[in-house]
Amino acid sequence: MAESVIYVKERRMILSGHLGDGAASSTQLLRRSNSEILLDLFWSAPDRIFTATELMERTTLTRVTVLDVCADLIELEWICEVATAGSKKNKGRPARRFTLSETAAFAVGVDIGYHTATVVVADLRGTVRGRSTHRFIDPDDTSTRSSHLYALIDRALSDAHVSRQSVGAICFGVAAPVDRTGHAPSGNTFWDTVDIDPAVLLHPSDQWAVIVENDANLAALGEQGRGQIDPRSSFVTLLAGERLGAGIVHDGVLLRGNRGGAGELAYLRFVNGVGDTDGIGLLAREWARSELADRGPHSLHTSLEATAEGPVAEDVFAACAGGDPLASDIVDRLGKRLALVISTLVGTTDPHTVIIAGAVAESCDPVIEAVNRHVRTYMAAPPRIVASKLGSDAVLIGAVHAALASVRSSALSG
Numbered sequence: 001m002a003e004s005v006i007y008v009k010e011r012r013m014i015l016s017g018h019l020g021d022g023a024a025s026s027t028q029l030l031r032r033s034n035s036e037i038l039l040d041l042f043w044s045a046p047d048r049i050f051t052a053t054e055l056m057e058r059t060t061l062t063r064v065t066v067l068d069v070c071a072d073l074i075e076l077e078w079i080c081e082v083a084t085a086g087s088k089k090n091k092g093r094p095a096r097r098f099t100l101s102e103t104a105a106f107a108v109g110v111d112i113g114y115h116t117a118t119v120v121v122a123d124l125r126g127t128v129r130g131r132s133t134h135r136f137i138d139p140d141d142t143s144t145r146s147s148h149l150y151a152l153i154d155r156a157l158s159d160a161h162v163s164r165q166s167v168g169a170i171c172f173g174v175a176a177p178v179d180r181t182g183h184a185p186s187g188n189t190f191w192d193t194v195d196i197d198p199a200v201l202l203h204p205s206d207q208w209a210v211i212v213e214n215d216a217n218l219a220a221l222g223e224q225g226r227g228q229i230d231p232r233s234s235f236v237t238l239l240a241g242e243r244l245g246a247g248i249v250h251d252g253v254l255l256r257g258n259r260g261g262a263g264e265l266a267y268l269r270f271v272n273g274v275g276d277t278d279g280i281g282l283l284a285r286e287w288a289r290s291e292l293a294d295r296g297p298h299s300l301h302t303s304l305e306a307t308a309e310g311p312v313a314e315d316v317f318a319a320c321a322g323g324d325p326l327a328s329d330i331v332d333r334l335g336k337r338l339a340l341v342i343s344t345l346v347g348t349t350d351p352h353t354v355i356i357a358g359a360v361a362e363s364c365d366p367v368i369e370a371v372n373r374h375v376r377t378y379m380a381a382p383p384r385i386v387a388s389k390l391g392s393d394a395v396l397i398g399a400v401h402a403a404l405a406s407v408r409s410s411a412l413s414g
Contacts, residue, residue: 041059052097070098103124109171110173113175116133116136117133124407126404134149136148164205171402172213173395178213215245216247222395222396235353236263236346240360243282244341250351280337280364288326292310302319303319303327313364332370335373353384357394358392364387
């Protein structure tokens, strides 16, 4: 799996190491190296319980070394020893067993969209312990977004029953390119709205590693970690709900570009038949409501309800699957448009798979069928096109993945 290339503002460990300060001796370096080897093994299988013998076999270290290093890691609280139940059948000394201590530190993942923001708190195994969501009443009011986000992080920590001192890293996913300073490039009104300053979102006493990354890139990392894709392959994750954004992975490596703009789709305004970065969720909703308004609230030509709020994308897709003619027409238009987007996006990167991600992924199978009907008009050999199985949490899963990677990379730093 590719290491995430992310902006880290500050990295300070909440659990101090004791493997030596200053100039290290060869013995200290060897001990640290052995500690890294064993800890990496625990990270690779966070749910597994290892016996000392298994650790010896997997690392080729001696029993004495394994037990000494495990004692160090227990003192640092990264692993714990699991009690062995007694058995009359087994004589002699019982096997010593060790596992990752999932509560040694916690990771916070934040998905900041234009309309909503969600925060999750996860343990070292990636299990979500707490969650909180906020919908911005006025998405364009940048003066209050920071205070809402600060409170949202507090609520998620409270829901998880996790103290701020126990957090090792936080990753913010934003709907904009992110450069090497952790900010969106200036000059785009939407990017300016969703851009954040992590310093005002955290308490001055927080000793957290801070990561800021593009949301589509995080969705791609989520697919690498827990999706349906070979993490070493070439693929594109396309967030397609309200706005289009792409995370591009080539041979297992996330592409970011000079200023974090790899996968940015602003160029679509120059593409005939597309013209903007509106996503299929937004367009399905707007097109359906416009058609219903034209036909009148009591139209007999569609099963879509002309309620005050109007149908959402999921309603349109479900109606299409049920044979509704209006919904089918909208889905076909969406499929043709998305096929054009995909053909321009992947023409120079040649991925094996395009993954349609975001909240719409759970219901967009009719759109993908329409894409596959139209895409050969623009490409002789189109990629495989599938819906993500991560649902609306794709960005959050990637954010937790990135935060945990940061915790792991500095686990033995003093």
